[in-house]
Amino acid sequence: MPILEITTMVGCPLVCKYCPQDKLNKNYPKSSKKFLSLDDFKVILEKLPQDTIINFCGFSEPFSNPNCLDLIKYAAQKKFQLFIYTTLQGASREAINYLCRLCDEGKIARFELHLPDGHNNMPGFKLTEEYLYGIKKVSKQNVVKFMTMSPDGVIHPKVYDYIKTSSLNSIMKKLPHGWRGIRRAGNLQQNKIDPYSLTNTINITKSVSCSYTPFYDQNVLMPNGDVALCCMDYSLKHIIGNLLVDSYSDLFKSKEFLRLMDENRSIGHSEYSLCKSCEKANCHLIGDDGFIVAKRAIEVNGRRTTRLSIALSKYKIPLFILDKVVDFSRAINRFKYRNKKHLTTKRLTNKESRRLDQNLLLRKNGLGKKILPDTEA
Ligand code: SF4
C-alpha cells in the first residue's frame, strides 16, 4: 500500500539528537521552498492513487508549518486515509480539536505522539499551555500511541508529572517503556549521543531488498515537490522524482530509482545505495537447506547494544533471557529517574500542576492570564 510522508517544512525546530537534521539541512537545496504550500499540496494529491496513505510525518514536526492544519483538512476532505506522527509542538487548539474529531470518525488509522524525554534529547521542546491542552485531549484517543527518545522510556519530568496528576491515569499504562535508536541507514552522526543506545553500523555486502516497504513506495515528499526514497533518506541521496512535475508512476521508472534497484541486486557493499547501510534492509543469503532466505540486516549485523547487553553477551545467555534482563534494567532506570531529582530539568510540583490546570480552565473560558512555571527543557 503506497504511503506518502509529508515533510511540511525543512529545518525542524525540535532538533532531536537522534534525528539527522544536519544532513537534511546540508542537502536540501538552499534556493528551494522551506514550507509546503497548500496550492502545491493540492496539485500533488491529484496525482496520487486513491489508496495512498497520507502520513503527516516526514523529516520535520508537521505543525512547524503554520499551514499544517489546512493541509490535513484538505487531505481528509479528499478522503485519503491519514497517519499522523507528531510532537504536537506548534499545534493550535483548533488543530487539536480537529485531529480528535478525525480520530472519532476513524479517519486517522495511526497516530503516534512523540513525547519529550527526560534526557534533553529534544532540545527545541517548549512547554506551553497549548501543548498541555493537546496532550490532555489527544492522549485520550484510543488510536494514539506514544514514543519517547529514551532507552528506558524516561519522559520529560514536567510532562510526566502533568500526565500523572491530571486525571490521565488510563494513559499511564500506554506510556513507552523503552526505545532503541537506529543510525538511520548511516545518516545519524553519533557524536552527540550515547553510542550504546544505538544499533550497530550496518554494512551489507549481499544483495538487499527492503523489509519495510517491499515496493519502495513509502516515500517522503519535500516542500519543493521532490520525493525522497524513504524515511531513512535524510541526506536526500535518492530523489526519485518531483511530484510537481512528474506523474506518480514516473517515480518508479526514474533513472535514480532504477539505478538503486540495480545496486541493491548486486553483490558487495555500495556507498551509492542507502539500502546497503540500512537497518530495515533484508539481506538475501543461501540458507542451511539450500534455499534463499531473507534476513533482517539488524540480525546479520548485530542486535541493539546497551551497556548491560554488551556486558552480559560474553556469558552466552540466550537472547530471550537477555531481552528480559534489558527490559528489567530499563524498568529500574525509569523508576530511578522518576523518583530521584538528578535530572537537569526541574519537576512540576503538585501546586504548579494544579495551577496549570486552573490556567487551562480559565483560558478555555476566555478568562485569566498565562501563568506557566518555568519552561526550560
Ligand atoms: S525526530 Fe521529529 S520532531 Fe525530532 S527533530 Fe526529527 S523530525 Fe523534528
Ligand code: SF4
Ligand atoms: S531498505 Fe532502508 S533505505 Fe532502503 S528503502 Fe527500505 S527503509 Fe529505505
